Amino acid sequence: MLAEAKRTVRVPLGDRSYDILIGPGLIASAGREISARLKGRKLAIITDENVGALYLPAFMESLGQSGLTATSLTLPAGEKTKSFEHLISVVDHVLEARIERGDAVIALGGGVIGDLTGFAAGIVRRGSRFIQVPTSLLSQVDSSVGGKTGINTRHGKNLVGVFHQPDLVLADTDVLDTLTPREFRAGYAEVAKYGLIDKPDFFAWLEKSWRDVFAGGEARIEAVAASCQAKADVVAADERENGARALLNLGHTFGHALEAYTQYDSARLVHGEGVSIGMVLAHQFSARMNLASPDAAARVIRHLKEVGLPTTLQDIPGEMPTVDRLMDAIAQDKKVKGGKLTFILTRGIGESFIADDVPASEVVRFLEEKLGQ
Amino acid sequence: MLAEAKRTVRVPLGDRSYDILIGPGLIASAGREISARLKGRKLAIITDENVGALYLPAFMESLGQSGLTATSLTLPAGEKTKSFEHLISVVDHVLEARIERGDAVIALGGGVIGDLTGFAAGIVRRGSRFIQVPTSLLSQVDSSVGGKTGINTRHGKNLVGVFHQPDLVLADTDVLDTLTPREFRAGYAEVAKYGLIDKPDFFAWLEKSWRDVFAGGEARIEAVAASCQAKADVVAADERENGARALLNLGHTFGHALEAYTQYDSARLVHGEGVSIGMVLAHQFSARMNLASPDAAARVIRHLKEVGLPTTLQDIPGEMPTVDRLMDAIAQDKKVKGGKLTFILTRGIGESFIADDVPASEVVRFLEEKLGQ
Ligand SMILES: NC(=O)c1ccc[n+]([C@@H]2O[C@H](COP(=O)([O-])OP(=O)(O)OC[C@H]3O[C@@H](n4cnc5c(N)ncnc54)[C@H](O)[C@@H]3O)[C@@H](O)[C@H]2O)c1
Ligand SMILES: NC(=O)c1ccc[n+]([C@@H]2O[C@H](COP(=O)([O-])OP(=O)(O)OC[C@H]3O[C@@H](n4cnc5c(N)ncnc54)[C@H](O)[C@@H]3O)[C@@H](O)[C@H]2O)c1
Ligand SMILES: [Zn+2]
Ligand SMILES: [Zn+2]
Numbered sequence: 130m131l132a133e134a135k136r137t138v139r140v141p142l143g144d145r146s147y148d149i150l151i152g153p154g155l156i157a158s159a160g161r162e163i164s165a166r167l168k169g170r171k172l173a174i175i176t177d178e179n180v181g182a183l184y185l186p187a188f189m190e191s192l193g194q195s196g197l198t199a200t201s202l203t204l205p206a207g208e209k210t211k212s213f214e215h216l217i218s219v220v221d222h223v224l225e226a227r228i229e230r231g232d233a234v235i236a237l238g239g240g241v242i243g244d245l246t247g248f249a250a251g252i253v254r255r256g257s258r259f260i261q262v263p264t265s266l267l268s269q270v271d272s273s274v275g276g277k278t279g280i281n282t283r284h285g286k287n288l289v290g291v292f293h294q295p296d297l298v299l300a301d302t303d304v305l306d307t308l309t310p311r312e313f314r315a316g317y318a319e320v321a322k323y324g325l326i327d328k329p330d331f332f333a334w335l336e337k338s339w340r341d342v343f344a345g346g347e348a349r350i351e352a353v354a355a356s357c358q359a360k361a362d363v364v365a366a367d368e369r370e371n372g373a374r375a376l377l378n379l380g381h382t383f384g385h386a387l388e389a390y391t392q393y394d395s396a397r398l399v400h401g402e403g404v405s406i407g408m409v410l411a412h413q414f415s416a417r418m419n420l421a422s423p424d425a426a427a428r429v430i431r432h433l434k435e436v437g438l439p440t441t442l443q444d445i446p447g448e449m450p451t452v453d454r455l456m457d458a459i460a461q462d463k464k465v466k467g468g469k470l471t472f473i474l475t476r477g478i479g480e481s482f483i484a485d486d487v488p489a490s491e492v493v494r495f496l497e498e499k500l501g502q
Numbered sequence: 503m504l505a506e507a508k509r510t511v512r513v514p515l516g517d518r519s520y521d522i523l524i525g526p527g528l529i530a531s532a533g534r535e536i537s538a539r540l541k542g543r544k545l546a547i548i549t550d551e552n553v554g555a556l557y558l559p560a561f562m563e564s565l566g567q568s569g570l571t572a573t574s575l576t577l578p579a580g581e582k583t584k585s586f587e588h589l590i591s592v593v594d595h596v597l598e599a600r601i602e603r604g605d606a607v608i609a610l611g612g613g614v615i616g617d618l619t620g621f622a623a624g625i626v627r628r629g630s631r632f633i634q635v636p637t638s639l640l641s642q643v644d645s646s647v648g649g650k651t652g653i654n655t656r657h658g659k660n661l662v663g664v665f666h667q668p669d670l671v672l673a674d675t676d677v678l679d680t681l682t683p684r685e686f687r688a689g690y691a692e693v694a695k696y697g698l699i700d701k702p703d704f705f706a707w708l709e710k711s712w713r714d715v716f717a718g719g720e721a722r723i724e725a726v727a728a729s730c731q732a733k734a735d736v737v738a739a740d741e742r743e744n745g746a747r748a749l750l751n752l753g754h755t756f757g758h759a760l761e762a763y764t765q766y767d768s769a770r771l772v773h774g775e776g777v778s779i780g781m782v783l784a785h786q787f788s789a790r791m792n793l794a795s796p797d798a799a800a801r802v803i804r805h806l807k808e809v810g811l812p813t814t815l816q817d818i819p820g821e822m823p824t825v826d827r828l829m830d831a832i833a834q835d836k837k838v839k840g841g842k843l844t845f846i847l848t849r850g851i852g853e854s855f856i857a858d859d860v861p862a863s864e865v866v867r868f869l870e871e872k873l874g875q
Contacts, residue, residue: 217586224657227834252625252662255652256742279628284597289625291664369629461600 136354140274140361142368145294149274149361151354155301156188156262160195163260166297169231172199172260173223175246176237177206180264183307188237188262199235200226204242208393208400211245211280213289219249223257233258233296239265239312240272240400244290247278251293261298265308266316267401269300270323270356275364275374281393285461286385292369300357302350313343314437315401318380318408320352321436323359325408325429326376329479331355336432343436375483379473380407386458387442390450397447398439405438406445414495415474425477442499452496456489509727513647513734515741518667522647522734524727528674529561529635533568536633539670542604545572545633546596548619549610550579553637556680561610561635572608573599577615581766581773584618584653586662592622596630606631606669612638612685613645613773617663620651624666634671638681639689640774642673643696643729648737648747654766658834659758665742673730675723686716687810688774691753691781693725694809696732698781698802699749702852704728709805716809748856752846753780759831760815763823770820771812778811779818787868788847798850815872825869829862 135152150162163172172192176185181203192199202222204210223234234257236246243261250259263273279290305313317339324332341348360377367374384400384407391397412426430440442449459470470492471485496502508525523535536545545565549558554576565572575595577583596607607630609619616634623632636646652663678686690712697705714721733750740747757773757780764770785799803813815822832843843865844858869875 213586213590220662221655221657224655224661248625252621252664254661255650255663255665277628282594282597284594288597288627289593290628291625292628 134350136350138354138357138361140294141365142294145276147294147296147298149298149300149357151269151300151302151357152350153301153303155299156184156304157191159188159262159299160191160193160197162299163192163233163297164195164197167197167231167233167258169229169233169258170197171226171228171232172197172235173226173228173232174199174201174235174237175204175219175222175242175249176201177204177210177239177242179206180238180242184237184264184304204245206241207395208241208281208388210241211287213280213282215245216249216280219246220253223249223253228253228257230254231258233260235260235262236273237262237264238268239263240268243268243272244278244287245280247276247293247295248280248290251278251291256293259293259295261295263298263300264304266305266313266353267319268316269302269305269353270316271319271360273298273300274357274360276368277370285389285458286393288461300353302345302353305349306345310437312399312401315399315405317342317436318401318405318433318438320356321433322377322379322404322408323356324479325412325475326359326379326481327479328359331359332432332478339432339436373483375471376473376481379475379481380404380409380411382459382470382472383407383410383455386455387445387450389458389461390454391445391447398445402439405433406440406442409433409440410495410499411473412475413499414472414492415476417495418474418491421475421477421480425475428478449500452493452500452502455496456493459492507723509723511727511730511734513667514738515667518649520667520669520671522671522673522730524642524673524675524730525723526674526676528672529557529677530564532561532635532672533564533566533570535672536565536606536670537568537570540570540604540606540631542602542606542631543570544599544601544605545570545608546599546601546605547572547574547608547610548577548592548595548615548622549574550577550583550612550615552579553611553615557610557637557677577618579614580768581614581654581761583614586653586655588618589622589653592619593626596622596626601626601630603627604631606633608633608635609646610635610637611641612636613641616641616645617651617660618653620649620666620668621653621663624651624664629666632666632668634668636671636673637677639678639686639726640692641689642675642678642726643689644692644733646671646673647730647733649741650743658762658831659766661834673726675718675726678722679718683810685772685774688772688778690715690809691774691778691806691811693729694806695750695752695777695781696729697852698785698848699732699752699854700852701732704732705805705851712805712809746856748844749846749854752848752854753777753782753784755832755843755845756780756783756828759828760818760823762831762834763827764818764820771818775812778806779813779815782806782813783868783872784846785848786872787845787865788849790868791847791864794848794850794853798848801851822873825866825873825875828869829866832865
């Protein structure tokens with residue numbers, strides 16, 4: 130058996146370039162990795178109650194051993210924490226800790242903690258140093274890379290935030306062992322997404338090797354590193370999402386609408402599950418528009434189902450949304466121009482593209498069929 | 503008499519470049535100027551109750567005449583409006599108005615409205631189009647140019663915000679006629695500041711012509727345009743305040759400490775008054791450190807006094823601060839490194855420089871003398 134090796138993916142963004150370290154044991158070696166790269170000695174750690182209970186003591190100890198001092202703030206777990214209310218708490222904690230130039234703010238947790246903390250770091254003193262220690266699969270392969278930060282409001286998801294790149298990302302692949310299977314699967318939806326966007330070979334490898342990725346070890350490190358590399362490539366080409374970066378939204382227009390409809394209630398739906406259903410819908414809608422063969426959609430459904438992810442609207446527990454409600458959420462999330470929507474559609478596995486002229490009326494009809502309304 | 507001409511100062515920042523239009527009648531011609539430059543048709547205007555009562559109807563009418571539709575939100579006037587609470591209201595208003603790519607958020611008011619609205623525009627959808635219509639002298643010559651936005655917290659002034667450049671600035675010099683003399687003088691402190699930083703001829707011109715600037719007409723337009731040009735030059739050279747831009751903080755380290763001490767209570771002190779006293783202290787401190795002749799400080803005091811600005815700590819009504827309180831505020835505002843402070847000091851009129859090794863102990867002794875403590 131091969132020894133498990135640490136990988137480094139570099140995100141090349143000029144003077145905002147940074148490294149993503151991926152591998153086992155990074156919580157234990159965090160102090161060494163951070164102190165080698167940071168001028169300051171002060172850190173403010175933001176975490177949530179689940180992750181904090183499991184990893185905060187070991188993380189703090191590792192920092193202390195490298196001569197770093199850290200304060201910490203533990204917030205409730207869950208999507209509702211991405212709010213103005215908690216943003217204010219984080220900002221207050223960071224100011225109270227007197228984090229200054231050279232020091233850093235650290236997000237220790239999943240995408241919720243990463244998005245919220247990154248936003249706070251982006252606005253304290255108009256931009257403070259920021260380190261991501263993503264602990265969920267979703268945050269390791271997606272949200273911790275690329276500098277998008279934000280919170281939700283009653284108007285929709287991630288409508289308020291800034292672009293603020295981290296200075297370092299430490300993705301410890303061991304900590305994924307304590308994720309619930311449901312959260313692991315949700316993150317896996319984003320891994321599969323990179324294959325579906327433009328890497329058909331990676332998707333085929335996942336169809337074959339997903340059990341190893343779930344089990345841990347080399348295949349997991351490989352899947353995380355390949356995903357980070359895929360995201361880094363897109364981000365480097367289009368940091369502020371003016372063009373090609375929109376491809377990363379495959380499955381997300383439908384997904385976000387479903388999240389809004391279920392009011393970010395994670396008992397009903399978590400982000401990656403919304404993306405899973407959204408990717409299936411994007412492939413089915415593409416087939417309906419005669420852009421792709423129905424076989425592609427069938428293959429996507431087969432793989433996501435096998436993994437245990439939801440693939441239809443009916444898989445969401447509770448009352449079904451109405452078409453109107455979903456279309457409202459879609460209109461707020463994306464811009465509608467003269468009855469046309471921007472969507473990520475596909476010509477087949479790994480052949481996604483940006484379509485900016487999708488008739489809203491076609492989407493309505495498609496959803497009516499799906500919902501039997 | 504010369505006809506009053508409109509001036510344009512361009513702020514050259516690559517794809518974030520923009521124009522500042524300066525002159526009379528710009529509220530009335532706002533619709534024309536904006537519609538000529540904007541793709542979208544929707545605007546969300548944020549103003550305060552003083553400015554709203556005076557100018558919102560005419561401004562809305564001008565927009566309407568050019569086929570633009572606008573919603574408006576009127577907030578309380580005063581520094582306390584630069585808070586998280588009001589930031590949330592502005593963000594909510596902008597989202598409710600469904601301002602999208604191509605549309606814009608407009609700040610109609612002084613620096614408070616400009617800083618708050620600019621921050622909101624900077625975070626809604628991670629950056630929305632933003633137009634400044636500064637109505638106070640201070641905002642026309644300073645805060646509306648350069649993209650610094652922010653709010654205050656209990657930890658200090660402007661500690662939370664983003665860099666977000668406007669797409670257009672409309673500085674109508676007529677509206678300054680309705681400012682209270684006290685607010686006009688406060689803004690004038692920032693005009694004088696540009697002379698004191700590195701334009702001795704401009705300072706000499708102001709000593710001679712300040713009554714014309716206060717009266718209105720050509721001299722006022724000239725003073726506003728020269729100030730905008732001075733600020734644009736500095737901003738173009740150092741957009742994110744890593745270096746030379748710090749010179750704009752002449753008088754501001756002491757000034758911000760005084761504002762923090764008086765708890766942003768404008769009955770006691772407004773920003774420009776703090777800057778006025780701060781510039782005097784910076785010149786006096788420079789003389790005390792044998793960097794400049796005491797004559798320079800005397801000349802600064804003479805001019806600012808003549809104009810009617812406060813020049814000493816004793817000019818602030820109410821209880822005097824203690825040295826400890828002021829040093830605390832200075833330490834939170836600026837970074838203290840190993841007992842050393844960064845200050846803007848001077849070698850004479852128009853010869854300011856960044857000193858990053860000012861012993862805190864010397865500042866303490868200087869303030870003890872000034873306060874007789
Ligand atoms: N910024 C971006 O580019 C981007 C991209 C994709 C998603 N996101 C955002 O990410 C969020 C979703 O991220 P998420 O799925 O990580 O959600 P999350 O942060 O809520 O984490 C999911 C759950 O797993 C728990 N958890 C995390 N790590 C754990 C571990 N190692 N062991 C045990 N439990 C652990 C958390 O406490 C939480 O209960 C959404 O808000 C989404 O909008 C952002
Ligand atoms: N962003 C920057 O780069 C920057 C630079 C300097 C100052 N500032 C900020 O600017 C703020 C101060 O700006 P300000 O002095 O304009 O304060 P302000 O916005 O409070 O305006 C001062 C007063 O004048 C009133 N007013 C404004 N225009 C008027 C008009 N035409 N007629 C009658 N009344 C009018 C306002 O209602 C208010 O009561 C401070 O918060 C300061 O931190 C920011
Ligand atoms: Zn996602
Ligand atoms: Zn100022």
